[in-house]
Amino acid sequence: MGQNDMNNTNKIDQYRRRLLGGSAAAVAGLALAPGLILNTVQAKPAADAVSSKNRWGLLIDTTKCADGCSDCVTACNTEHGLRKIDHGLSESKSEAITSQWIRNVTLKNKSTGHTVNMPVMCQHCENPPCVDVCPTGASFKRDDGIVLVDKHICIGCRYCMMACPYKARSFIHEALTDQLAVAPRGKGTVESCTLCVHKVDNGDGTTACAEACTHGAITFGDLNDKSSLISKKLEMSGGRQLRAELGLNTGVRYQGL
Amino acid sequence: MKNIRYTSIEGNSLKFLGLLGVFGFFILLGFLAFLKMEHEGHWITGMNNQVIWGMPHIFAIFLIVAASGALNVASIASVFNKSFYKPLAKLSAVLSLALLAGGLAVLLLDLGRPDRLIVAITYYNFKSIFAWNIILYTGFFGIVGIYLWTMLDWQVEKYKRIAGTAAFIWRLILTTGTGSIFGFLVARSAYDAAIMAPMFVIMSFSFGLAIYILVLLASYRWTGRELGDVVITRLKNLLGVFIAATLYFSLVYHLTNLYATEHHGIEAFVLMKGGIITNMYWLGQIILGTLIPLALIYCPRPAKSNTMAVVASVLVILGGLASLYVILIGGQSYPMTLVPGYEASSTFADGAITVYSPSIWEFMLGMGGVAIALVIVTLAMKIFRLLPDSLSDKIADPHKS
Amino acid sequence: MFAQLAISIWLWVITNITVGLFVNIRQLSKVLLASAILLWSVGSFAASNYSGPNRDASGNIVPTPKGEKCVEPTADMRANHMEYLLHKRDKTMHEGIRTKQHSLVECIQCHVTPGEDGKVARITNEKHFCASCHRSASVTLDCFECHADRPAEYFSSELPHKDVFALNPALTTTPHVVLNRKVQ
Structure with missing residues (x-):
C-alpha cells in the first residue's frame, strides 16, 4: 500500500515539477534574449533517472590556469563543506589526512623546465579502476558517467584509493558533524570529487570549480552532445587524458600539456 | 609408524595458563587499539591519504599468507602421500x-x-579481487575445517585424500588471490605485475613453514615430549628450499623492473635511495630473512640442530614482515607519475615521497592478530588430539635408526 | 500501557512458577533475573511501538514538527520510515532522483526539536526526533555520521565558509605562490 501511495505521489510530484520547470524555463526564456543563452545544459526533470545519453565531463585549459590561483580549490571546499579538523598534529601530517577533492598540481618538465599549473580531481573514467576493485560495489559509475562513492555501503577498506591512478580519493580520518546536505560525508568512508552531482542533477549546467574559475580554464559539459561547448572545444583543439596509456577514457580532459 | 599415539596436552599447568594469559594480554591490547581507532577515526594511526594501507595490513597479509603456507605439511602428507609428514598433519591444518x-x-x-x-x-562486486578473497577466505575455513575433521575422526578418514586435495588446491587459489590484490593494481608502478601471485604463493610456503617449525618445537619442548632431530632436520631443509625459491622470485621481480626504464624510479627508491625501505629490503628481507637462514640451514651443523632451526625460522618471519613492508609501504610511498616527463608538486604530495611513521595503535592491533592465532592453536591442542606423544627419531623415521 | 504492564507481570510470574517446578533454587534465581531482563526489554520495546501518537517510550511528549502532517500517515511512517529512506537513498545516490518526498534532508528540516539549552537538539540528545525513539527501542542508526542532524540554517553561520582551510595557510596557497612572493 505504502509503495503504491509513494509511486502515485511521486508521479504527481513529477507532473508538478514538469509543469513548474517548464513554466520557469519559459519565463527565463522570455526574460533573456535567446542569443544570450550560449551553453545551456538541459535539466532533467527531478523525478527522472539519469541516463547514458549524457556523459558529463570537464575540459581544463592549462594555458589559462593562472599561476598562484586556487579559486577552484576554495570553491570546491566551500561548496562541499570540506574543512580541516585540528587534531594538534604537525602540518604535514595534518595535510596528509585532510580530504582534497580537487588540488592544484604544478608540473615541471624535467629537461626543458616548462611549467604547467592545473587542477586535478576525480577524472570520472569510463572504465574506473576504483569501481573494478571495490568489494561491495560502493564505488560506482552513474549512467551519466559520474563516478561516486555510495557511502552507505562503503566499508572503508581503501582498496579504491590504492587502485586510483590519479590519487583522486581521500579517506575520512575522523568523526564529522554538520555536513552540508549536498555532500554527506562521514568517518571511515572514502570520498572524492562528485563532479558537483547535485548541481548537475539540478540542471545548473556547471560545477563549483568551473563557476569559480575567473580565467575560463574549466569548462563543464556533456561529452556526448556534439553541439555542447566542451565537445566543440575538444573537437577544435583536442584534449589529453592523464595517464591515457591506461585506457580508462577519462571524463576530464586537459589542454596545453 | 604404527605405534603413534595422538594425545591432547593436559593444559592445567601454571605455565599453560600463563601462556594463555600472555596471549590474552596482547589480544586485549589489540582490542583496545581497535576501539580507539574506531572511536577516533584513522587519524591516530600513521596511515593517511598517501600511505593508505599500513602496519595492520602488513600483519594481516603476513598472517593470511602464512596461513595457507602452514597447511603445506598436511598437504605433503595427504596429497603427495609422504608418510613421514602424516603425524605432523593435524597441527598443520x-x-x-x-x-x-x-x-x-x-x-x-x-x-x-x-x-x-x-x-x-x-553486497558483492564480482569484478573485485577483494570480494573474491572474502569468498576464498570463508571457503578456506570450510574446506580446511572438513579436512581437519577427516583427520580427527576415523569414521570419515576415507575422505581424507579428497578433502586434503581440495584444501591444497583451494590454498593455492587463495594465495594467488592475496597476491593479486597487488598484482591487479594497474595504477602503481611497484605493483601491476603478474609475478605477484606466484611470489605470494612461494612466500606463503616459507612463512607458513617457519611458523609451523616454531609452534612444533615450542609445543614439544614445553610439554616435555620427545622430538627427534630427524623431524626438525627434514622440515628445516624444506624451509631452506622455500627460502631460496622466495629469493629467486624476488630477484626475477626486481630484474624485470630494472629492465624497463619506466620502473627505474621505483627500483632506485626501493634498492638504493629509500632510507628505511632500502634497509628493510637489504638488511631485513635479503640478509636477515634469506642469507643468514640459508647459511644456518645448509652449513654443516654449526650448532645443535634445533637451536639453528629456531633461529632460522625466527629470521624468516622477521624477513617476511620486512618484505611485506617493502612491498606495501615502499609501493605506496613512491609517487605515481601523473604526466610522464614532468615532475609534479602539490598540496597532496604529488611527486613527493611520503614518509610513513606507524603509530603504536597499529602495532597493538597487528600483535593482537598474532595473539589470536596463537591462542587458537594453544586451545586446540588442549581440546583435540593433535600431536603424537613422541616424535623421537625411532618413531618418526623407523628406517633410519 | 497499564494493560501491557499487567500482562507482562502476569506472564513473568507464571513463567517463573512453571520453571520453578523443574529447577532448584539456585538456578531459579538466575532464571528469575534473566526472564526479568528479557521481559523488561520486550516490554519497553512494545511500549515504544504502541504508545499514543505524541508520546515516546518514557512518556515524554514527542515534539510537534513544523508542517501540518508528515509525508505519509504517522503509523505508516513509524513502521516503514526506514524502508522509505532506504528506497529513496538508492534512488538519489544511483539514479540522481532528488525529489523531496522521503528525503532525509526534508525529515531533518521539519522535525526540529529544541534541547534543554533552547538550541536545536543534536542526535546525541535524547530529545532529538530520531534519537527519542531509537534510544528507547535500542536500535542504533548511523545516518548522522554522514548526514547533518539539524537543518543547515542552524549551523551555516558557524561554518568557516570564506576561509575553509584557515587552520593551514599552506592549503590555500600552493608552493609556487609562496615562491613568487619571496621573489617579489
Whole structure:
C-alpha cells in the first residue's frame, strides 16, 4: 500500500515539477534574449533517472590556469563543506589526512623546465579502476558517467584509493558533524570529487570549480552532445587524458600539456 | 609408524595458563587499539591519504599468507602421500585455520567501518579481487575445517585424500588471490605485475613453514615430549628450499623492473635511495630473512640442530614482515607519475615521497592478530588430539635408526 | 500501557512458577533475573511501538514538527520510515532522483526539536526526533555520521565558509605562490 501511495505521489510530484520547470524555463526564456543563452545544459526533470545519453565531463585549459590561483580549490571546499579538523598534529601530517577533492598540481618538465599549473580531481573514467576493485560495489559509475562513492555501503577498506591512478580519493580520518546536505560525508568512508552531482542533477549546467574559475580554464559539459561547448572545444583543439596509456577514457580532459 | 599415539596436552599447568594469559594480554591490547581507532577515526594511526594501507595490513597479509603456507605439511602428507609428514598433519591444518583467523581479524578491525561487516558479506562486486578473497577466505575455513575433521575422526578418514586435495588446491587459489590484490593494481608502478601471485604463493610456503617449525618445537619442548632431530632436520631443509625459491622470485621481480626504464624510479627508491625501505629490503628481507637462514640451514651443523632451526625460522618471519613492508609501504610511498616527463608538486604530495611513521595503535592491533592465532592453536591442542606423544627419531623415521 | 504492564507481570510470574517446578533454587534465581531482563526489554520495546501518537517510550511528549502532517500517515511512517529512506537513498545516490518526498534532508528540516539549552537538539540528545525513539527501542542508526542532524540554517553561520582551510595557510596557497612572493 505504502509503495503504491509513494509511486502515485511521486508521479504527481513529477507532473508538478514538469509543469513548474517548464513554466520557469519559459519565463527565463522570455526574460533573456535567446542569443544570450550560449551553453545551456538541459535539466532533467527531478523525478527522472539519469541516463547514458549524457556523459558529463570537464575540459581544463592549462594555458589559462593562472599561476598562484586556487579559486577552484576554495570553491570546491566551500561548496562541499570540506574543512580541516585540528587534531594538534604537525602540518604535514595534518595535510596528509585532510580530504582534497580537487588540488592544484604544478608540473615541471624535467629537461626543458616548462611549467604547467592545473587542477586535478576525480577524472570520472569510463572504465574506473576504483569501481573494478571495490568489494561491495560502493564505488560506482552513474549512467551519466559520474563516478561516486555510495557511502552507505562503503566499508572503508581503501582498496579504491590504492587502485586510483590519479590519487583522486581521500579517506575520512575522523568523526564529522554538520555536513552540508549536498555532500554527506562521514568517518571511515572514502570520498572524492562528485563532479558537483547535485548541481548537475539540478540542471545548473556547471560545477563549483568551473563557476569559480575567473580565467575560463574549466569548462563543464556533456561529452556526448556534439553541439555542447566542451565537445566543440575538444573537437577544435583536442584534449589529453592523464595517464591515457591506461585506457580508462577519462571524463576530464586537459589542454596545453 | 604404527605405534603413534595422538594425545591432547593436559593444559592445567601454571605455565599453560600463563601462556594463555600472555596471549590474552596482547589480544586485549589489540582490542583496545581497535576501539580507539574506531572511536577516533584513522587519524591516530600513521596511515593517511598517501600511505593508505599500513602496519595492520602488513600483519594481516603476513598472517593470511602464512596461513595457507602452514597447511603445506598436511598437504605433503595427504596429497603427495609422504608418510613421514602424516603425524605432523593435524597441527598443520589447525595452525593454518588459526593464522587465517588472526589475519582476518586484523584486516576487518582496521576497516573504516568495521560495523558494516554485514555489508561486506551481503553486497558483492564480482569484478573485485577483494570480494573474491572474502569468498576464498570463508571457503578456506570450510574446506580446511572438513579436512581437519577427516583427520580427527576415523569414521570419515576415507575422505581424507579428497578433502586434503581440495584444501591444497583451494590454498593455492587463495594465495594467488592475496597476491593479486597487488598484482591487479594497474595504477602503481611497484605493483601491476603478474609475478605477484606466484611470489605470494612461494612466500606463503616459507612463512607458513617457519611458523609451523616454531609452534612444533615450542609445543614439544614445553610439554616435555620427545622430538627427534630427524623431524626438525627434514622440515628445516624444506624451509631452506622455500627460502631460496622466495629469493629467486624476488630477484626475477626486481630484474624485470630494472629492465624497463619506466620502473627505474621505483627500483632506485626501493634498492638504493629509500632510507628505511632500502634497509628493510637489504638488511631485513635479503640478509636477515634469506642469507643468514640459508647459511644456518645448509652449513654443516654449526650448532645443535634445533637451536639453528629456531633461529632460522625466527629470521624468516622477521624477513617476511620486512618484505611485506617493502612491498606495501615502499609501493605506496613512491609517487605515481601523473604526466610522464614532468615532475609534479602539490598540496597532496604529488611527486613527493611520503614518509610513513606507524603509530603504536597499529602495532597493538597487528600483535593482537598474532595473539589470536596463537591462542587458537594453544586451545586446540588442549581440546583435540593433535600431536603424537613422541616424535623421537625411532618413531618418526623407523628406517633410519 | 497499564494493560501491557499487567500482562507482562502476569506472564513473568507464571513463567517463573512453571520453571520453578523443574529447577532448584539456585538456578531459579538466575532464571528469575534473566526472564526479568528479557521481559523488561520486550516490554519497553512494545511500549515504544504502541504508545499514543505524541508520546515516546518514557512518556515524554514527542515534539510537534513544523508542517501540518508528515509525508505519509504517522503509523505508516513509524513502521516503514526506514524502508522509505532506504528506497529513496538508492534512488538519489544511483539514479540522481532528488525529489523531496522521503528525503532525509526534508525529515531533518521539519522535525526540529529544541534541547534543554533552547538550541536545536543534536542526535546525541535524547530529545532529538530520531534519537527519542531509537534510544528507547535500542536500535542504533548511523545516518548522522554522514548526514547533518539539524537543518543547515542552524549551523551555516558557524561554518568557516570564506576561509575553509584557515587552520593551514599552506592549503590555500600552493608552493609556487609562496615562491613568487619571496621573489617579489
